[in-house]
Every structure is written in structure tokens, then in C-alpha cells.
Amino acid sequence: MNVRDRIRELRRVKASQLRPHPRNWRTHPRSQQDALRGVLAEIGYADALLARELPDGSLELIDGHLRAETTPDVEVPVLVLDLDDQEALKLLALHDPLAELAGANDDVLAELLAHVQTENEAVRAVLDEMLSAPDLALDDESQNGPPPEVDVPEAFQVVVECRDEAEQRVLFERLTAEGLTCKLLTL
Secondary structure: OOOOOOEEEEEEEEHHHOEOOOOOOOOOOHHHHHHHHHHHHHOOOOOOEEEEEOOOOOEEEEEOHHHHHHOOOOEEEEEEEOOOHHHHHHHHHHHHHHHHOOOOOHHHHHHHHHHOOOOOHHHHHHHHHHHOOOOOOOOHHHHOOOOOOOOOOOOOOOOOOOOOHHHHHHHHHHHHHOOOOOOOOOO
């Protein structure tokens, strides 16, 4: 397979000078915004934004819209890509979904999370949610013998059937942005 390197350069650019892509389809609930601010405060920038240079010399974002919005006065690392409009649209559509297709080794993740420390409440909430994943095995003892008895409290829920994963994602993000506690299910 012939794989082209489409990265022209790494540039440091004031985030407010980056133009958001007019077809950016990602939305960012408050919890994600808060967690990103926490990670930026505790770690800083550890990944580059992706953009392409337009004919007028400006940079149009493909990935990193929330980071740019969160730190408009900061010079951020930007990978300037050599993409035409159609290629940019394709990458905009596929960049995040491709990453979401990755599986997880629950044992390795549990070990990793046991060593992650944070003082930020929003980051802690994300880590706690990762730990509460139903298929996450936190220790080997939980895999031996019958499962322990669990007292399940009464809960009132609504299940909404979606046409596809994209509609599910949009509805989930809208409801969580409204402050509702939601869980994603695929049956």
C-alpha cells in the first residue's frame, strides 16, 4: 500500500486565528468541556490540532475545534495538512469515528486507571465513568465463582430507539448537555 504523508508542517498559531470548519458535526457537552479544561490545566497541550491552509493563507480546522474554542488566546500546535476540500470533508467525517472503533483491553485499562491521579473534578468524573463500565474487570477475584448478589435500586428510565449510531450520538450529546444522566446501549 502506498501511503502518502499529508502533513506539510507543524505550526504554532494563536487558536483564535483558526477558522472552524463550517461542516464540523461534533458537539461538545458541558461535561466534556469541563474535562478538557481540567486536562489542559493539569497537563497542557499534548496533541496537535489538524488544519488545512486555504487559498487566502488562513487555516481551517479539521480536528481540534473544542481545544481552539477553549484556549483562544493560546498559541497552539497545528499540523498543517495538504488536503483539498473533498479530502478535508472525508477526514472531518472519519477522524473521530475511526478512533472510536478501537477496542479496549479491560485488564490493561483497569491497571492504567489505578495509577492515574487528578485533582480536577471533571477529569475525575470521566475516570470514574470509565471505571464503572460494566465489562471492566477490576480484579481477578471478580472472575472466579458466581457473581455476588446485587441490590438493584428502583430506577425510572426511558429507552429511545434511534435509526443509527449517528442519531444515537446526537441525541445522547443533546440530552447530556441538558443535564440528564444518559447511558448508551446497542442491542
